[in-house]
Every structure is written in C-alpha cells, then in structure tokens.
Amino acid sequence: MKIHASLTGPFPRPEPLVAATRDLDRGRTTQESVDELFARTENEVVAIERRLGLEPLTGGYLRWADVFRPFAETWPGFTVGPVTRWFETNTFYRQPILHAPPERTPGALASQLPVVPRTPDAGKAKVILPGPYTFAGLLDNRSGETLEALTHRLGRLLGEEVKELRTLGYAVFQFQEPLLVVKPPKGPRAEAVSAAYRAIAEAANGATTIVWTYFGDAAPAFPLLAKLPVGVIGVDLAETDATSLSDGIDRRAIGLGCLDPRTTLVEEAYDVAAIVRKVQEKLHPSAIWLGPGGPLDLLPWEPAVRKLHVLPAAIQAVNAGADR
Amino acid sequence: MSRGLFPTQEIGSLARPRWQLLGQRGEPLDAKARDEFEKWNARLGFATPTDTSAAALLGSRSRQVDAGSVKDLGALFGLRFFETAGLDRVYDGEARRIEMYEHPIRQMKGFQFLGHVRSFDNKYYLKAAATGEVKLEQPYHLDEFDFVKAHAVKEPKLPITGPYTLADWSYNEYYLGREKGWKNRAVRRRAQREFVVEIARRAIRPTLQALIERGCRVIQIDEPAAGTHPDEADLVAEGFNAATDGLDAEFSMHICFSDYRSLFPALLEAKRCRQWAWEFANRDGDGRDGYEVLKMFQEYGDTREIGLGVLDVHRDEVERPELVRDRIERAAKILGDPARIWVNPDCGLRTRTLSIAYQKLENMVAGARLARTGFDNPR
Numbered sequence: 077m078k079i080h081a082s083l084t085g086p087f088p089r090p091e092p093l094v095a096a097t098r099d100l101d102r103g104r105t106t107q108e109s110v111d112e113l114f115a116r117t118e119n120e121v122v123a124i125e126r127r128l129g130l131e132p133l134t135g136g137y138l139r140w141a142d143v144f145r146p147f148a149e150t151w152p153g154f155t156v157g158p159v160t161r162w163f164e165t166n167t168f169y170r171q172p173i174l175h176a177p178p179e180r181t182p183g184a185l186a187s188q189l190p191v192v193p194r195t196p197d198a199g200k201a202k203v204i205l206p207g208p209y210t211f212a213g214l215l216d217n218r219s220g221e222t223l224e225a226l227t228h229r230l231g232r233l234l235g236e237e238v239k240e241l242r243t244l245g246y247a248v249f250q251f252q253e254p255l256l257v258v259k260p261p262k263g264p265r266a267e268a269v270s271a272a273y274r275a276i277a278e279a280a281n282g283a284t285t286i287v288w289t290y291f292g293d294a295a296p297a298f299p300l301l302a303k304l305p306v307g308v309i310g311v312d313l314a315e316t317d318a319t320s321l322s323d324g325i326d327r328r329a330i331g332l333g334c335l336d337p338r339t340t341l342v343e344e345a346y347d348v349a350a351i352v353r354k355v356q357e358k359l360h361p362s363a364i365w366l367g368p369g370g371p372l373d374l375l376p377w378e379p380a381v382r383k384l385h386v387l388p389a390a391i392q393a394v395n396a397g398a399d400r
Numbered sequence: 401m402s403r404g405l406f407p408t409q410e411i412g413s414l415a416r417p418r419w420q421l422l423g424q425r426g427e428p429l430d431a432k433a434r435d436e437f438e439k440w441n442a443r444l445g446f447a448t449p450t451d452t453s454a455a456a457l458l459g460s461r462s463r464q465v466d467a468g469s470v471k472d473l474g475a476l477f478g479l480r481f482f483e484t485a486g487l488d489r490v491y492d493g494e495a496r497r498i499e500m501y502e503h504p505i506r507q508m509k510g511f512q513f514l515g516h517v518r519s520f521d522n523k524y525y526l527k528a529a530a531t532g533e534v535k536l537e538q539p540y541h542l543d544e545f546d547f548v549k550a551h552a553v554k555e556p557k558l559p560i561t562g563p564y565t566l567a568d569w570s571y572n573e574y575y576l577g578r579e580k581g582w583k584n585r586a587v588r589r590r591a592q593r594e595f596v597v598e599i600a601r602r603a604i605r606p607t608l609q610a611l612i613e614r615g616c617r618v619i620q621i622d623e624p625a626a627g628t629h630p631d632e633a634d635l636v637a638e639g640f641n642a643a644t645d646g647l648d649a650e651f652s653m654h655i656c657f658s659d660y661r662s663l664f665p666a667l668l669e670a671k672r673c674r675q676w677a678w679e680f681a682n683r684d685g686d687g688r689d690g691y692e693v694l695k696m697f698q699e700y701g702d703t704r705e706i707g708l709g710v711l712d713v714h715r716d717e718v719e720r721p722e723l724v725r726d727r728i729e730r731a732a733k734i735l736g737d738p739a740r741i742w743v744n745p746d747c748g749l750r751t752r753t754l755s756i757a758y759q760k761l762e763n764m765v766a767g768a769r770l771a772r773t774g775f776d777n778p779r
Binding site: 374 | 515516518519521527529571573577581582583585588625
C-alpha cells in the first residue's frame with residue numbers, strides 16, 4: 077500500500093515576506109519587489125517539499141489572501157465582504173458576498189495558482205480549492221438561491237475549473253471542506269453535497285480528487301464522506317479518532333491529517349506510524365495520504381517547517397515496521 | 401460613589417495622534433501634525449503653555465524630547481479627550497501601549513516569541529509559545545496607572561488583557577507537552593485549562609494586586625478571545641476567577657465581536673465580575689436587534705451591570721444622540737432595571753479618526769443625558 081505525503085493547505089509566510097507585505101501596505105516598497113520575493117519564497121517552499129519527498133507539490137499558496145478570495149475577486153456575482161473569523165482560530169477571511177447566482181471567469185483561476193510547482197510539469201502539482209459545501213456555507217448568500225442549490229451550483233462551477241485545469245496538465249485536486257465535519261449536512265443538504273461532488277467527478281476525468289476535512293470530528297460525517305465520488309477522504313487526527321471510523325471507503329484512499337497546526341509541539345513519527353498501521357488494519361484503504369490536519373499557516377514559518385519533517389519520518393517508521 | 405442613571409465610560413484605545421507618532425520617533429512635526437496638536441490642544445487643553453516638551457515638539461525640536469515625555473503628553477491627550485467629551489470613567493486611550501498581547505507576555509518568563517502568524521490579508525500578529533512554567537517578571541501597567549491617577553479629573557478605569565486571551569493567542573507547549581501520548585481534544589482542553597489558570601494566578605493576579613495597592617479601583621479585564629472556542633467559556637470564567645478572587649476592586653469583563661449566546665451560562669460563573677462590557681451596536685440595525693441578546697441575562701437570572709456598547713467602532717457614521725437614547729431605553733426595557741446600565745462604545749475607537757471618535761463620544765454622552773431625562777420624566 078502506497079503512503080503519500082504532501083501539504084494540504086496554505087503554508088506560512090516567512091518573516092522577510094511578512095515584513096515586505098507590511099511595507100507594501102504602508103507604501104514603503106513596490107509591488108514588483110514583493111512579487112519577486114513571493115516567487116523566491118514559493119521556490120523555497122517547493123525546495124522543502126522536494127527535499128522531504130512531499131508530492132504532489134503545492135508551492136504553499138502564499139499569495140492567496142484566503143481560500144475564497146481568488147473566486148470572490150474574479151467570479152461575477154461576488155463582492156469581497158467583511159473580515160470574518162475562520163472557525164475556532166484567531167485568523168480571519170473576508171467573507172464573500174454573493175449577490176446573484178455565481179458564474180465563473182474562464183482562465184481567472186489558472187493565473188492565480190502558484191507558478192513554481194507546475195514548472196515544468198503541472199502533473200506533479202496539487203491544486204487546492206474550496207470545497208463546494210464549505211464555500212456555500214461560509215459566504216453571505218444574498219443571491220436568492222437556497223444553500224442546497226448553491227452547493228450544487230458551486231460544485232458544477234468548480235468542476236468546470238477542474239476541467240479547464242486538466243487541459244493545462246493538472247492531475248490532483250484537493251477540496252477544503254472543514255464545514256463538512258464542523259456542521260455535517262443532513263437530508264437535502266447532504267444530497268446537494270453528493271450532487272456537487274458528482275459534478276466534480278465527471279469533470280475530473282480520471283484525475284485524483286481529494287476531500288480534506290479538518291477542525292472537526294469526521295466520524296459523524298463519515299457515512300456521507302465515504303459515499304462521495306472522490307479518490308481520497310482526509311480527516312484531521314487532532315479531532316478524529318481514525319480507528320473509530322466506520323468502514324465503507326471501498327478500498328479508496330484515506331488522508332490522515334497527522335500534523336496539528338494549532339500547536340507548535342512536534343508530533344512523534346512513531347505515534348503517527350502507529351495510527352497509520354491501525355488504519356491500515358481496520359479500513360484497508362488503497363493508499364494513505366499523510367499531511368497537516370489543517371492549514372499550517374496557523375503557525376509561524378519555522379515551527380511549520382519543523383513539523384513537516386515528521387511526514388517522511390513517519391513513512392519511514394511505517395515501512396520499517398518500527399515501534400517505539 | 402453615587403451616580404445618576406446611565407453613567408458613561410471609555411472602553412479601549414484611541415488612534416495615536418500624528419504628532420505623538422512623529423514625536424516618539426524623534427522626527428520633527430510636519431505642518432499636519434502641528435496643526436493637529438494645536439487644534440486639539442485648543443479644545444482639550446492637554447498641554448499647558450509652560451510645558452517644555454510640547455514647546456520643543458512645536459518648535460521643531462523633537463529630538464530634544466525623549467520618547468517617554470512624548471508618551472506622557474499622549475496619555476494626557478487621551479485622558480482629556482475622554483474627560484472633555486464628558487465621560488464619567490476614563491483612561492488614557494492606551495497611549496503608551498502598542499498592542500494588548502506582546503507587552504504583557506514580555507513581562508512574563510516562560511514564553512518564547514516564535515514569529516508572525518497571518519491574521520488576514522497582510523495583517524499579522526507576533527505569537528509566542530509557553531515553553532516553561534509561567535512566571536511574572538514584574539507587574540506591569542503600574543507607571544501608566546500612576547500617571548493616569550495623578551492627572552485624571554474623572555474616575556480612572558484600567559484595561560488589562562485577560563488570562564484566557566493571553567493563553568488562546570499563545571502556543572501551549574509547556575503544559576500540553578507534559579501530557580503523554582496523542583494530543584486529542586480532551587487532552588488539549590485539560591492542558592489549556594492549566595495554562596489559563598497558571599497565567600491568571602502567576603501573572604495577572606499579582607499585577608492586579610500591585611495595581612490595587614496603588615489605588616486602582618476599577619479594572620476592565622479584556623477577553624476578546626472569549627468567543628473563539630464556544631466550548632471553553634468555562635475556562636474564561638475560571639481564569640477570571642483565578643485572577644480576581646478575593647481582590648478588592650470593581651472588575652468588568654470586556655468581550656466584543658463574539659457569538660455571545662455560546663458563552664451562556666458557563667461565563668456567568670465569573671464570580672467577581674461586576675459588569676459585562678460588551679459590543680452591541682455593531683450588530684444593531686438593518687432589521688437586526690443588536691440588544692436582543694441581553695435577554696439571555698434575564699433568562700439566566702444574572703443581574704450584574706451591563707457596559708452597553710452603543711457606538712459602532714467600525715463605521716464613520718456618527719450615531720445621533722436620539723439613536724443612543726433609543727438603544728439605552730431598549731436595553732433598559734429588556735433588563736428591567738435602568739440602574740444596571742453603563743454606557744460606552746462597543747470597543748476601542750482606535751479604528752476611527754480622532755475627529756469622528758470625539759463626535760461619537762460627545763453624542764454618546766448627549767444620548768445618555770437624553771435617556772436620563774426620559775427616565776426622570778417618562779414620555
């Protein structure tokens with residue numbers, strides 16, 4: 077059974093980039109010079125990913141203000157709204173305000189993806205997108221559409237994005253879905269989530285699709301998660317006892333969010349390996365994807381880099397059958 | 401102290417005047433800063449004609465004024481700003497503080513600053529980890545309070561960041577690290593409880609004791625993080641109790657921009673809290689009743705004072721006195737006892753220009769007066 081490891085969300089900005097972007101806001105530097113630093117830092121993140129054997133590559137999504145912003149700024153129907161708390165963290169996103177049923181702008185997303193991981197081979201890069209349920213549930217919906225209709229519509233639009241990015245060579249797509257486990261959908265809402273992911277699956281045309289959940293226990297939502305037509309289902313081990321998950325993933329892959337971005341304490345590779353082995357024995361997944369349980373940009377740069385080293389060490393411990 | 405109905409109070413920081421920023425850096429005041437200084441001094445009288453620091457600043461001799469003297473002037477400015485606007489309880493606009501996390505943490509042992517975390521967009525905050533047992537290096541805010549006490553005409557009220565917020569905004573390496581095995585939610589919560597209580601007992605409490613010994617009678621404990629984790633409201637209360645139990649002062653708890661409903665009833669266990677100073681105006685209007693949440697106090701039989709936020713600190717639009725009056729009256733009706741209400745802005749007005757902040761405060765005072773008159777002479 078193959079064990080993958082990769083980043084699952086935005087990586088923190090290092091101190092020089094923090095200083096440069098602050099200076100930019102204060103008019104003390106130029107956009108050009110900050111762009112150059114973004115590119116250099118993206119290279120640095122990719123170099124770390126390569127050195128630690130993390131693949132697919134992400135580049136850290138350093139430029140994105142939040143997971144919704146590229147859409148809120150470019151898709152017709154949206155405006156960018158107030159600063160809003162990002163779940164139970166001291167970080168915030170600008171809530172997209174949807175004034176009319178959304179449409180997509182062809183080409184807009186591709187131009188905002190990190191450059192380095194797709195050079196020269198986009199097939200080695202992972203595209204990280206908001207999941208349709210989390211997107212629909214966290215925006216300020218003034219469009220007149222129900223949450224169910226909106227979830228389904230966003231699934232179709234994200235599917236179109238996937239289709240377009242497939243033509244550019246991208247082959248792995250991850251959808252951020254914390255809301256699926258923080259506020260699990262039921263009844264018609266759950267059906268809308270399934271319909272949204274069916275639309276994405278059709279568009280994916282054989283690409284690897286991942287639903288990554290975090291900030292909540294995945295167990296209550298697992299019956300729904302297990303039915304979604306995606307290749308990998310990711311759970312946050314800081315919230316979820318993976319051994320308590322019911323079976324039913326039909327030999328698909330499971331993602332184990334084994335790095336907790338809410339603490340600077342570094343996880344023990346042996347502890348992670350022990351969980352991996354238990355999951356293997358209980359769920360018999362086709363593959364395991366290891367990664368951070370939530371966005372690592374809840375940490376400063378240095379502690380985040382330290383944590384990443386656990387991923388290859390855990391894989392090594394599993395392969396060696398090593399116990400504490 | 402006996403008061404009429406609806407006394408008014410400040411709640412947090414003010415925007416730093418341009419002259420103070422330049423002066424602290426030893427830079428000469430430009431025309432805009434000089435103009436700002438003179439205009440506000442004419443209105444507030446915070447600098448006397450014999451004040452040598454003010455004279456040096458205005459005479460383009462900023463380098464001759466040390467940063468401490470500029471901060472003194474800034475504190476006097478803040479004090480007179482609130483007093484002249486007519487408030488009953490005042491402070492210095494937090495003129496000497498840069499922010500509310502880093503300064504207190506730097507007064508403690510056991511913490512290590514690790515770097516910046518993005519708050520949103522290009523805004524960041526410096527975050528520390530507790531890597532050892534929390535210990536207080538030295539009580540803080542003391543000189544600041546001494547200065548305010550010496551110069552305040554009205555009653556001073558000191559704001560201080562609460563233990564829960566300091567813990568929530570830090571990484572808990574030391575107390576969580578002592579827990580064995582995988583750090584699941586139950587383990588994290590147990591370690592967080594210990595962390596909050598240790599900050600309260602070892603750092604906040606001795607600071608409060610020192611402040612009280614110097615004559616500080618009214619203390620606002622700021623807990624902006626209180627609503628971050630709805631299932632930790634009991635830890636907010638426990639931290640508050642550990643910091644204040646048995647201390648002789650009037651304590652209030654300021655919370656803003658939170659889902660207050662999630663805090664009930666656990667937060668009500670904060671025994672020494674005499675006043676809940678919360679934000680309401682921000683959520684009032686556009687068909688919403690921002691004060692409806694006050695019903696929760698009635699529901700749980702909590703009869704403590706309310707610091708009623710009546711000014712939205714995120715909008716430039718200046719609330720009319722009549723709107724302030726209406727908000728007070730609505731709150732009084734819900735609470736069933738007008739004597740429980742103190743009137744204040746939702747939060748610190750540093751988000752607004754000084755000019756708008758002043759107009760808002762003047763109208764707040766006028767609105768409280770209208771409400772008082774209304775209760776004396778019911779319509």
